[in-house]
Amino acid sequence: MFERIAELAIRRSRLVLSIAAVVVALMGALGAGAFGKLLAGGFDDPASPSSRARDVIEKEFGGETNLVLLVRAADGRVDDPAAERTGRALVSDLKAEPELGKVVSYWDTGSAGLRSEDGREALVLARVKGHDAEQQENTERVLDAYGGTYEDTLTVQAGGSAGVSHEMGPQTEQDLVLAESIAVPLVLVLLLVVFGTVVSALLPLLIALIAIVGVFAQLFLVGSVTDVSVFAINLTTALGLGLGVDYALLMISRFREQLASGASVEDAVRTTTSTAGRTVAFSAATVAAALAALMVFPQYFLRSFGYAGVGVVVIAALASLFVMPALLNVLGRRVDSGRMPWAKPGRSGSAATGWGRLARTVMRRPALTALPVLAVLLAAASPLLGITFGTPDERVLPENAESRQVSASLREDFDGNDAAALHIVIDRSVDEPALASYAAGLSELDGVVRVETGTGIYADGRTAATGPGNPALSRPAAQQLDVVSSLTPKSDAARNLVEEVRSASPPPGTHPLVGGTDAELVDSNASIAGRLPLAVGLIVVTTFLLLFLFTGSVVQPLRALVLNVISLGATVGVMTWIFQDGHLSGLLGFTPQPMETSMTVLMFCIAFGLSMDYEVFVTSRIKELHELGEDNESAVANGLGHTGRIVSAAACLLAVSFFAFGVAEISFMKLFGLGSGLAILIDAVAVRGILVPAAMRLLGRSAWYAPGFLRRLHDRFGLSEGGPAPAAAEPERTAEPEPAPDGSAAEPGPRPADSARI
Template identity: 85%
Template sequence: MFERIAELAIRRSRLVLIVAAVVVVLMGALGAGAFGKLLGGGFDDPSSQSSRAREVIDDKFGGETNLVLLVRAPEGRIDAPAAKRSGQALVSDLKGERDLANVVSYWDTDNPDLRSKDGREAIVLARVKGKDAELQENAKAVIDDYAGTYEDTLTVKAGGSAGVSNEMGPQTTEDLILAESIAVPLILLLLLVVFGTVVSALLPLAIALVAIVGVFAQLFVVGSVTDVSIFAINLTTALGLGLGVDYALLMISRFREQLASGASVDDAVRTTMSTAGRTVAFSAATVAAALAALMVFPQYFLRSFGYSGVGVVVIAALATLFVMPALLNVLGHRVNSGRMPWSKPGRRSASGVPLWGRLARTVMRRPALTALPVLAVLLLAASPLLGITFGTPDERVLPENAESRQVSTALRENFKGNDAAALHVVIDKAVDKAPLESYAAELSGLEGVVRVEASTGVYADGQSKASGPGNPALGRPATQQLNVVSDLTPKSDDAKNLVEEVRTAAPPSGTNPLVSGVDAELVDSNDSIAGKLPLAIGLIAVSTFILLFLFTGSIVQPLRALVLNLISLGATIGVMTWIFQDGNLSGLLGFTAQPMETSMTVLMFCVAFGLSMDYEVFVTSRIKELHEQGEDNESAVTNGLGHTGRIVSAAAVLLAVSFFAFGTAKISFLQLFGLGSGLAILIDAIAVRGVLVPAAMRLLGRSAWYAPAFLKKFHGRFGLSEGGPAPVEPEAAPKVVSQTGA
């Protein structure tokens, strides 16, 4: 197959490039509408109890409260005549909005719990109608109309889930633009350093551009048929940029190496495709396999990255395999045009052995002595995992000056109970008044509960409150809703325990209540992900094992790769826990410490695992090639890392830059993902590939390539292997010419 692609690139290179240009233009036109197809949220399991309760509330009660308006009297109290008149007018206007339902306020209920402790603020609760994109549009319209100053008497701020989503979308776009404006120039500068010529440095960015444009087109298509998270834009763009550069870097390095050895342009293209091209295809398969495991989760936030992640890997690989050889064939020796001043021909290390080869040789002489300190550091970095806790995103992922976050803070600090974080209990069956009152009173007596609101009254401390009238809107002939309002910190351990206590409380006879609310969603989300995680990890492990066996013919190499990857990923997630959960560096990075976001941690694991396997293939392919040529294990590892070490380290730095750029994001879990993925890449490329792989190969010896006889026979028939002749070392090549070609 790779030979045929090479011949196509050689004979029809200009036609290939014209077709590619047309495809990119079409993808760009299609991808322009991607943002309009993407949604916020997606962190909940649709089949969970909280989701089912929310469906009942949507159907029978017009939906849960998702918009909280914090109304403040800048001067005086909220009960002052002028403020009261403006407040009543505000509520009247809100009730007239066709996109709002269930508008409840302090002014039309006289409920003191909807007024702040100092009397200067009050809240208005409402439900924005619609689902997904329609809900987002409606929320934006209402917030734009009412947030700010009302009648020169009141100030209004928007919060609740609708308010958070309204601010998160634009912030995501800003973060993406800033990250790419940082990453692209830095990557270009680093490519100039690596290659030393302008033309060679620009080629990887061309492939990255194809990958990014393809990502937007793919997201538009996928978003048209299923729910896709808006955060897929940020994270798959970083992945597309990084992989496009990585794969192109590998191809260009091998091509230049062949030219420097005296090969013709046509032969250089053929050898590049049969070696580096094969490695790119196989590397893409390992990354795609890891990302495909995200599709087993019911949350569309994670599934989005399964769809889009596999897509961007395929697009980057196809662009590299078809567009890059055509470009190289057209350019020929001009690939080295535009030489930079620091590019000096003919310079090599004094020993004649590249740095990474010397490092591998040193490690293999004393494998235990060199590997144990590295393992100790990685295990120390992983130690914060012993205290890791998990949560779901809320307003705290936004910067402190975000309006929705300020609303949430005010509700938590200035009001008795947090209505925005209330638990909603739904009984989808007719219930008599007496048992309903008894049940509500029992719930109100649970620790941390401030009050329970029901159609029959308001309850606190295990009994009915005479001053709290019931809310008739919470009762239907065959359905009842109870709102359990607590003063517990949302998503804390106490709040999660309250969810369990409410769910296990004895309900009215013959009923089976459902519980929703932010804390119930957190409990259900964590349970859902934990339930699917073994399957996802199993799929990743099995697919990786099979692919690496087909590539190496050994059953030991896949096991070695899996163990080392898990160690490096444990260290990465441990460091991220130390930073984002424990709050270290929060002042520098500008985030609020909170439990590790469950979905993002799983996503980071899958992405980092796939990228680690990317470099595993880069390195193992050349080691295997040399081993098959007759070199002993130690020599094959030393020379293999000598060939590939520089390209792996350069590729890792370039890919890490595309992720590290998201450290500038204002949304904290984007920071978590960007910094964590970038760190995982560097740990893998330096500590694992540079030290642990040669140490493990030395300790394993000849058994590193072991496979039972029947599997050897199977591999001989169906296995994947490098093709083409081994490259000749360039004697007079510029220093910056990569001596690789995995």
């Protein structure tokens, strides 16, 4: 197959490039509308009890309150005549807005819970109508009309989930522009350093551009038929830039190496496509398999990263396999045009002897060199012993964000947080005495300030004197109870309250559903934990199968999986130490909070897939040299000598594209960028440079072991990087070694000298 792709690129180069240009233009036209299709939510399981409660509230009660307007009197108290008159006018205007429903305020209810303890602030609660994108548009229109100063008497700030989403979308776009404005110039500079010529440095950016534009078009199409998170854009740009550069780097380096060895341009294209192209295809398959596991989760936030991740990997690989060979054939030796002053002619054809020497040093004392590295990685992973998980809230935004300031005021200045209340729904009629008894019992739970029903308000186990209840919470065929607490939202105490409410004895014959932000957190964590074994299982099985098909060994996949788990544990441990425990929070500018569940899972899948990317890069050369006759130790040292520079360069380039998100204002995107970049560097340096050669030396011949029947299966269906090469650049090979009695490949004798491969 790869030989046919090479012939197509050679014989129809300009046709391939013309078709690619048209396709990219069409994808760009589609992708321009991607942002309009993407949403800011997606952290909840649609089948969870809290989501079902929200659906019942939507159907029977007009939906949950999602917009909190904090209204502050410019002078004096909200009960002063002028402030009260203006406040009532504001509420009247809001009730007339078609985009809003369930508008409730202090001025028309007199509820003490809707007025601050100092009397200077009051709350207006409302429901922004619409679903997802429509709701975001409605929120923007309402806040444009009423946010800020109202009639010079009141100031209005927006909070609640609608307010957070309203600020999160634009902030995501700003973070993206800032990150790419940092990453692209840095990547270009690094490419110039790596390649030493302007033309070869620009080609990887072209592949990255194709991948990014292609996935923008994909997200537009997918977003037209299902919910897709706006944060998928961040993964698209970071991973598209990184993988586009990675794959192009591999292809261009092999092409230049072949030219340096004396091959013609056409033969160099053939060898590059058949060898490096084969590695790109296999590497893309391993990364895509890891990212595809995100699609097993019901939260569309995670599924969106699966859509974007698989898309960007596939498009980057296709561009590298079809567009890059055509470009190389057209450019020929002009690929080295624009040589930089520091570049040395012929450097691309030489091995990175430093990596080879490091590998030989490690293999002379494998245990002595590997144990300190393992100790450091395990120490870095130790914060995992105290890890806790949460879901995003206003604290992921900068401290000056309006919705975050509203949330802080609700916690500090009001008796109970109505915006964070638990919503209990019963989808049938209930006798008033039974409902009163149930509500009174709930009001006695630790941390509960009051329980509001359609017929009364309850506190400390009895009817409170603060009001007659909210008739809007009662329907002939359904009842809603709002449990308002003084607990910090999403704290351990708040989560324990959810479990206590769900364990309370309900009215006879009823099965209440509990919703609200804290219930959503409990359900989201439970949902992800329930699907995580399936996702991990799929990653492990597909990775094992792909690496077996690539290496013909059952030991190599196991070795790769074990080392990946260690490096990923260290990465997540460091991120826990920083983002949960709060170290470096002042320097990085974020508020410590529990690790965001979905983002931690995403970071794991991304880092795992990318580590397998480099696993294939390195193992392909080691396997090739081993099959050509080198003993295990020499194959590892020489393989790392030839691939070390490429892996380290690719890792630095990819890490830069992720580290750029360290400047993001949204804290969980900062976590994602820094964590993914750190995982890439740990894998490229500590794992590939030290732990892999140490493990290969300790395993010895058993590193290539496979039972006889599996080896026969690999001989029939397996793949390897053994494409054809021109006679001028590729000497005659030795015969294939016979399998040893135990099913592993026998150690062959010395191999003839061959041209350097990547």
